[in-house]
Amino acid sequence: MAGRRIALKAIDWVAFAERVPPNQRSMFNALKTRSDAIAAKLASLPESPTTIDWSHYRAAVARAGMVDEFEKKFKALQIPQPVDTQTSAITAQEAESNKSASAYIEGSTARIAQYEQQLDKFKNMIPFDQMTVDDLNDTFPETKLDKVKHPYWPHKPIAEL
Amino acid sequence: MLSRVVLVSANALKGSSPLGAGLVQASRSLHTTSQSLAPVPSLPEKGGKVRHGIFPEEIFQLLYPKTGVTGPYMLGTGLLLYMLSKEIYVINHETIAALSIGTVIVYGVKKFGPDVAAFADKLNEDKVAKAQEVKDLAMTSLSQAIEEEKKEQWRAEGRSLLFDAKKNNVAMLLETNYRERLHMVTHEVKRRLDYQVALQDLNRRMEQEHMVNWVEKSVVGSITPQQEKESIAKCISDLKALAKSTQAMA
Numbered sequence: 001m002a003g004r005r006i007a008l009k010a011i012d013w014v015a016f017a018e019r020v021p022p023n024q025r026s027m028f029n030a031l032k033t034r035s036d037a038i039a040a041k042l043a044s045l046p047e048s049p050t051t052i053d054w055s056h057y058r059a060a061v062a063r064a065g066m067v068d069e070f071e072k073k074f075k076a077l078q079i080p081q082p083v084d085t086q087t088s089a090i091t092a093q094e095a096e097s098n099k100s101a102s103a104y105i106e107g108s109t110a111r112i113a114q115y116e117q118q119l120d121k122f123k124n125m126i127p128f129d130q131m132t133v134d135d136l137n138d139t140f141p142e143t144k145l146d147k148v149k150h151p152y153w154p155h156k157p158i159a160e161l
Numbered sequence: 162m163l164s165r166v167v168l169v170s171a172n173a174l175k176g177s178s179p180l181g182a183g184l185v186q187a188s189r190s191l192h193t194t195s196q197s198l199a200p201v202p203s204l205p206e207k208g209g210k211v212r213h214g215i216f217p218e219e220i221f222q223l224l225y226p227k228t229g230v231t232g233p234y235m236l237g238t239g240l241l242l243y244m245l246s247k248e249i250y251v252i253n254h255e256t257i258a259a260l261s262i263g264t265v266i267v268y269g270v271k272k273f274g275p276d277v278a279a280f281a282d283k284l285n286e287d288k289v290a291k292a293q294e295v296k297d298l299a300m301t302s303l304s305q306a307i308e309e310e311k312k313e314q315w316r317a318e319g320r321s322l323l324f325d326a327k328k329n330n331v332a333m334l335l336e337t338n339y340r341e342r343l344h345m346v347t348h349e350v351k352r353r354l355d356y357q358v359a360l361q362d363l364n365r366r367m368e369q370e371h372m373v374n375w376v377e378k379s380v381v382g383s384i385t386p387q388q389e390k391e392s393i394a395k396c397i398s399d400l401k402a403l404a405k406s407t408q409a410m411a
Contacts, residue, residue: 008329008332008333009325009328009329011322011325011326011329012322015319015322016319016322016323016326018319019315019316019318019319019322020316021313021316031323031326034330035326035329035330038330038333038334038337039333041333041337042333042336042337042340045337045340045341045344046340047340048343049340049343049344049346049347049348050347050351052347052350052351052354057354057358060358060361061354061357061358061361062361063357066357067354070350070353070354074346074350077346079339079342079343079346081335081339082335082338082339082342084331084335086331087328087331090324090327090328090331091324093324093327094320094321094324097320097323097324098320101317101320104313104317105314105317108310108313108314109314111306111310112307112310112311115303115304115306115307115310116307118299118303119300119303119304119307122296122299122300122303123300125296128289128292128293128296129289130203130204132201132204
C-alpha cells in the first residue's frame with residue numbers, strides 16, 4: 001500500500017513570471033504561494049507509512065488471535081484513491097482560454113497589419129519640402145479644405161486658423 | 162521676366178504645334194497624353210537668374226556668340242540713346258519722380274530684402290518642421306504599438322503554463338490526501354494495538370502493587386505486641402554495643 005507515483009510536470013516559474021502582464025501579477029503571486037504551499041505539504045509527508053511490527057505485538061498482546069485478526073484485516077484493507085473532480089473543469093477552462101486567446105491573437109495580427117500599413121504610408125511619403133498642396137491633401141485627407149461647406153476664404157472656421 | 166515667359170511659351174507652342182485638332186481629340190479619348198503620365202517635376206529652388214535685377218541672363222547668353230561680353234550692354238545703351246534722341250521717351254517731371262522712387266525702392270529692397278526673406282522662410286520652415294514632428298511621432302508610436310502587440314501575443318502564448326500549474330496543484334492535493342489517509346489508517350491500528358499492550362501492562366502493575374500491599378499489611382498485622390517489645394529491647398542493646406565499639410575506636 002505504498003504511495004503512487006504521479007506525473008507532475010516540472011513548471012518553470014521564472015519563464016512563467018516573465019510572461020505575466022503587470023496587471024495580473026498579484027494573481028500570479030497568489031498562485032505561486034499556493035502552489036508552493038501545496039508542494040511543501042506533499043514533500044513533508046513520507047511516501048509510504050511506517051510498517052507495523054506484527055511479531056512484537058503478537059508476543060506482547062496476551063489476547064489470543066487479536067493481533068492476527070488485526071493483521072489480516074489490515075493487509076486486506078484497500079484505501080480508495082481520492083476522486084478527481086477538478087481536472088475536467090480545468091481542461092474545459094483551458095479549451096476556452098485557447099479559443100479566446102486565438103481570437104485575441106487574430107485581432108492583434110489584424111491590428112499589427114493596420115499599423116504596418118500606416119507605417120509604410122509614412123515611410124514611402126514624399127518629403128514635405130517637395131510636396132504641393134494637392135500632394136498634402138492626398139497624403140493627409142484631413143488637411144483638405146472643404147470649399148463646399150465654407151465657400152469663402154479661408155475655407156475653414158475662423159477658430160481653427 | 163515677361164520676355165522669359167514669352168520665350169518659354171514659344172518653345173512650348175513650337176513643340177506642340179504638330180498636334181492638330183484631330184490628334185488632340187484622339188489622344189484625349191485614349192487617356193494617354195504625356196501630360197497625365199509624366200511625373201510632376203520638382204519645383205525649382207530659386208527663380209531664374211537675372212543681371213542688374215531686371216535683365217534675364219538668357220539675353221546675355223543669346224547674344225554672347227555674336228557680340229561677346231559687351232554686346233548686350235551696347236544694345237542697351239544704343240536703345241536708350243535712340244529712345245531719348247528720337248523723343249520716343251520724353252523726359253518730364255515724371256522721370257525725376259520715377260528715378261527718386263526707384264532709388265528708394267532699390268535701396269529698401271537691398272537693405273531689408275534678406276531679412277524679410279529669412280522671416281518668410283522661417284515661417285515656412287516652422288510649418289514643415291511641425292509636420293515633420295507629427296510624422297516622426299506617428300511613426301514612433303506606430304512602431305511602438307506594433308512592438309507591444311507582438312509582446313502581448315508572446316504573453317498569450319504562455320497560457321499553457323497556467324493550466325499546467327493548476328493541474329499539478331490538483332494532482333498534488335490528491336496525492337497528499339491519499340497519503341494522509343494511509344498514514345491515518347496505520348496510525349489508528351498502531352494506536353489500538355498499543356492500547357492493548359498498555360492495558361495489559363497496567364493490569365500487571367496494579368496486581369503487583371496490590372499483592373505487595375497485602376503482604377506488607379499481613380506482615381505488619383502479624384507482629385504481636387510481645388514481639389514488638391522484644392525487638393525494641395534487642396535494638397536498644399545492639400545500639401548500646403555499637404556506641405561502645407565506636408567510642409572504643411575513636
